[in-house]
Amino acid sequence: MAPKTARARRLGIALRSFREAAGLTLERAAEEINSTRSTLSRYENALSLPSPATVRALLMHYNVDGDELKNTIELAKEAKKPGWWVSYSYLLDRKTADFIALESEATAIQSFEPSLVPGLLQTPDYIRAIMRGGPHTLGDDEIEGRVQFRLNRQKRLTATPDPLVLDAVIDEVALLRKVGGDDVWAEQLEHLIKLSEIPHVTIGVIPISAGYHRGTRGSLHILEFGPDDQPLASVETVAGQLSFDTTTELDTCTKIMQHLRTVALSPEESNKLISNLLKGQ
16 A cells, blocks of 8 residues: 555545535445445545546546646646655555655654654664664664665755755753763764754754643654645654644644744754753753
């Protein structure tokens, strides 16, 4: 099963909109192309990808023509193209694959991490230390594969001409945790200071002095895909990534992220805190 990419989500939303505009139920639309209700539901919910020919047949029955027909068929073709992450699929469970597929197409990400430096901001040795201390025993080759995979994800931050816009909030607790030992930890903090100099990367730290806050229980990520696409929120649990895209869920996650920004230090103050940690202050 292909990962649920932003293109697949966009295609599913378009198919649902055209069907509803034509006044057809899933059952009736399925009959028109000799398919089933469940198959069309999976297309509309981006759980599976229809072929461009199937999309054409559906849209013809929905009386869609002109640019709308052409553009939707082209979207179906694009959605079928494998992403760069496919070569690493042996390392990923389904939920993680879905998240990475969406992350790779996001234009901006708001991220909060309570326990570790966010993956998009980690150094190679910091990643290795996490992999060695994870719940599964991994061989050296598998660890290096995971390191390279995460470094490839980070390339979005320096991509041209459209780099990923990242607004990261990190709990100070994550910065105090000396993952990999003193040297690896110090290198990671120095890396954060360097990354904060990139115009489209913002790093805010929630100091321990802030006490309890709404992010204490876990990580939160909000992925944005541009003005015409609905954002998606994701949290990481011991069971893997969980995604939320309903209006109510997104409103809740957005309010939590807004709260986290209010208790975080400014980027300038956050840089100073990180520098002080390095100096042992």
